[in-house]
Amino acid sequence: MAPVFPATVAASLREDEAGGLYACFSIRRTAKPFRGDRMSGVQGRIGKLMRQCPRLVAAAALTLLAFAGCHSSLPGPAPPSGASPAATSSTSAATSGHVFVINLENKSYLRTWGPASVAPYLSGTLRAQGVLLSQYYGIAHHSTPNYLAQISGQGPNPVTKNDCPAYVPFEPFGTTSPGQLEGSGCVYPASVPTVAGQLTTAGKTWKAYIEDMQTPCEHPELWAKDDHRTAKVGDQYATYHDPFVYFESITSSPQCQSSVVPFSQFAEDLESIRTTPNLSYISPNLCDDGHDSPCVDGRPGGLASADVWLRQQVPAILASPAFKQDGVLVITFDEADGTTAGPDGLLPGGTAGGRVGALVLSPFTLGGTTSDTPYNHYSLLATIEDLFSLPRLGYASAPGLKAFGPDVFSNKP
Numbered sequence: 001m002a003p004v005f006p007a008t009v010a011a012s013l014r015e016d017e018a019g020g021l022y023a024c025f026s027i028r029r030t031a032k033p034f035r036g037d038r039m040s041g042v043q044g045r046i047g048k049l050m051r052q053c054p055r056l057v058a059a060a061a062l063t064l065l066a067f068a069g070c071h072s073s074l075p076g077p078a079p080p081s082g083a084s085p086a087a088t089s090s091t092s093a094a095t096s097g098h099v100f101v102i103n104l105e106n107k108s109y110l111r112t113w114g115p116a117s118v119a120p121y122l123s124g125t126l127r128a129q130g131v132l133l134s135q136y137y138g139i140a141h142h143s144t145p146n147y148l149a150q151i152s153g154q155g156p157n158p159v160t161k162n163d164c165p166a167y168v169p170f171e172p173f174g175t176t177s178p179g180q181l182e183g184s185g186c187v188y189p190a191s192v193p194t195v196a197g198q199l200t201t202a203g204k205t206w207k208a209y210i211e212d213m214q215t216p217c218e219h220p221e222l223w224a225k226d227d228h229r230t231a232k233v234g235d236q237y238a239t240y241h242d243p244f245v246y247f248e249s250i251t252s253s254p255q256c257q258s259s260v261v262p263f264s265q266f267a268e269d270l271e272s273i274r275t276t277p278n279l280s281y282i283s284p285n286l287c288d289d290g291h292d293s294p295c296v297d298g299r300p301g302g303l304a305s306a307d308v309w310l311r312q313q314v315p316a317i318l319a320s321p322a323f324k325q326d327g328v329l330v331i332t333f334d335e336a337d338g339t340t341a342g343p344d345g346l347l348p349g350g351t352a353g354g355r356v357g358a359l360v361l362s363p364f365t366l367g368g369t370t371s372d373t374p375y376n377h378y379s380l381l382a383t384i385e386d387l388f389s390l391p392r393l394g395y396a397s398a399p400g401l402k403a404f405g406p407d408v409f410s411n412k413p
Helices: 005-010 015-028 036-052 054-071 109-113 120-129 143-152 195-201 255-259 263-269 302-318 321-326 377-387
Strands: 098-104 131-133 136-138 171-176 180-184 206-210 260-262 279-283 327-333 358-361 369-371
Touching: 098 143, 098 302, 098 321, 098 377, 109 120, 120 302, 120 358, 136 377, 143 195, 143 279, 143 377, 195 206, 195 279, 195 377, 206 255, 206 263, 255 260, 260 263, 263 279, 302 321, 302 327, 321 327, 327 377
Parallel strands: 098 279, 098 327, 131 369, 206 260, 206 279
Antiparallel strands: 131 358, 171 180, 327 358
16 A cells, blocks of 8 residues: 555645645555554654655645544445446336447537537537536536546545646545545556446446547656646647546556557447447547637637547447447536535435536437436446446446436337
């Protein structure tokens, strides 16, 4: 287990301070945890750190001691319970065999779907072909917890809510229901399951197609500051929009090299049913997902640029043999603008990321329809798991959490 100090303390620092603190502490990353009978050495270790990084560590030392005093008696964590069978599977598109997920960035429901939308292709052309989930919510601010929720069912923690300024291990101190690992940090231990692992175990296939990723499975070194947080000309990849690289169960496997790949591979894989994965998870770059405005390459960015990208890419998905046979395409946003939140208590796992909406297109949906059923990113995970007869993970397994049902999959082709 990694030391408690970096992720716990840095969660309360500004992003630039957090990155510096992680860099300072990386020289001590082989140290033993600061808990239980180890506590007697805390002061000495802080002294060593202070000689190396006086400015940052002095500000963090009191926070560490306070945290350690609160948690020194906690037992080591057991792995999360993982998955629970869905109590009721309401997903009616039981014959769907290919799911495509596209995540865009930081737009509230009315900005995208309202009458003043600057995304005519998404809110008009595609809207007429699918069912709009008008009460679909993000689960947190900022981006990272929403992406992690979609593939693992894990809830946010202080460091993921800060978008993981450094690539630090998750530091667990317990487990709780439903299937949650308690603690703080970014890179989850191999004991935390994901839908990717579930699909592999079930003999299904999956790929994450990440635009502007330079090499397959690209991510920082453990404990390093993440230098893919802002766009560069020719390289607008954002690590924190690629949830698969935050799970050791994926990054420690050779499958990461073959399944977490640059988006440039997607067109070729779409050419046949055989080469199209059962789950295709698509993350555009920082301009094409609408995150940046303006973009580093001179484009306007925002929702308008995201709409242009969708117009270029989505027709190929809809025309692909796999989609025509049994496909489901979900287009949504990670979170709403600013700090907008949804109603308290509306859904298990929450609506703290605000109302964003989602559009579902499929041979199993009726175009131009709307569902007002409340959903969130855990509902999307539950839907994917139900479609492939997988147990539900984390908050996707919570009582009262609904997968997309007959309100969404109302067509029988």
